[in-house]
Amino acid sequence: MEMEGVKPTEPIAQRLASGELIRFHCDGDGKGRQNGWATLYLDDRPAGAFGNYRLGISRKWRIDRDLSLTPEEKRQLQVEWAAAKLRRQEERERSESEAAQDARELWRRAGPVGLDHVYLLKKRLDPFLFRQDAGKLLVPMYDGAGSLWNLQRISGDGTKRFLRGGKTDGLFFLMGELSRQGETVGIGEGVATMAAVCRATGYPCIAAFSAKNIAAVARLWNNARPDLNYIICGDDDSHLPTNIDKEAAEAAALEIGAKVAFPLRRAA
Numbered sequence: 001m002e003m004e005g006v007k008p009t010e011p012i013a014q015r016l017a018s019g020e021l022i023r024f025h026c027d028g029d030g031k032g033r034q035n036g037w038a039t040l041y042l043d044d045r046p047a048g049a050f051g052n053y054r055l056g057i058s059r060k061w062r063i064d065r066d067l068s069l070t071p072e073e074k075r076q077l078q079v080e081w082a083a084a085k086l087r088r089q090e091e092r093e094r095s096e097s098e099a100a101q102d103a104r105e106l107w108r109r110a111g112p113v114g115l116d117h118v119y120l121l122k123k124r125l126d127p128f129l130f131r132q133d134a135g136k137l138l139v140p141m142y143d144g145a146g147s148l149w150n151l152q153r154i155s156g157d158g159t160k161r162f163l164r165g166g167k168t169d170g171l172f173f174l175m176g177e178l179s180r181q182g183e184t185v186g187i188g189e190g191v192a193t194m195a196a197v198c199r200a201t202g203y204p205c206i207a208a209f210s211a212k213n214i215a216a217v218a219r220l221w222n223n224a225r226p227d228l229n230y231i232i233c234g235d236d237d238s239h240l241p242t243n244i245d246k247e248a249a250e251a252a253a254l255e256i257g258a259k260v261a262f263p264l265r266r267a268a
Contacts, residue, residue: 047060118157188207194206219252
């Protein structure tokens with residue numbers, strides 16, 4: 001990874017051991033950005049992939065040679081990997097549970113949003129949907145059962161952070177009221193983006209918080225409310241070497257049979 005210029009600024013080895021795709025900050029990334037990504041598979045023929053969205057790097061690798069393990073060695077490794085996977089899952093669930101408790105307590109004690117909050121004014125957000133703690137705008141992140149699991153904290157300069165170790169997959173934030181069957185609903189990435197869509201269209205809108213989470217949120221809502229008409233509202237970062245946000249929106253729309261919409265770009 002380092003030879004390709006993908007240099008994490010934080011430890012990632014333990015997170016890689018989960019076998020899931022992880023995101024991380026790299027040398028050269030802007031504040032609050034996580035352009036680095038990687039995944040690792042440890043089986044008979046180890047393989048992995050890594051990249052950096054900002055640099056347009058995407059690499060895959062694998063070990064093709066036979067590791068020449070005996071059947072007993074392979075069995076022992078499988079036992080060890082299964083035990084390690086179980087430990088990681090237990091640790092993850094404990095971390096998510098602790099973060100959820102912190103989120104609920106922080107949300108409970110947080111006050112109303114100041115009407116002079118820089119991000120609130122810049123993005124024209126409804127202050128009554130959010131709360132504020134120590135200068136940070138708090139956005140609640142719910143699951144399909146309506147349980148609060150995490151908070152997105154937004155500083156005045158737009159820097160966004162989730163609670164460390166908290167759950168993010170499948171969580172969302174709904175703006176607007178769902179009042180009838182067959183209603184049109186927008187699903188997209190950022191809170192500010194979906195708030196703008198909500199204002200412009202009058203449709204209820206759902207923020208999924210990240211490109212990689214759009215499909216999970218779209219799937220969850222489509223399963224729970226198949227009577228609704230969904231529009232996936234994607235970002236279009238065509239200036240980047242790999243348009244990850246556009247690809248994620250198109251994939252989610254295809255999966256649930258939704259329409260897809262992108263911002264209209266003005267001619268230079």
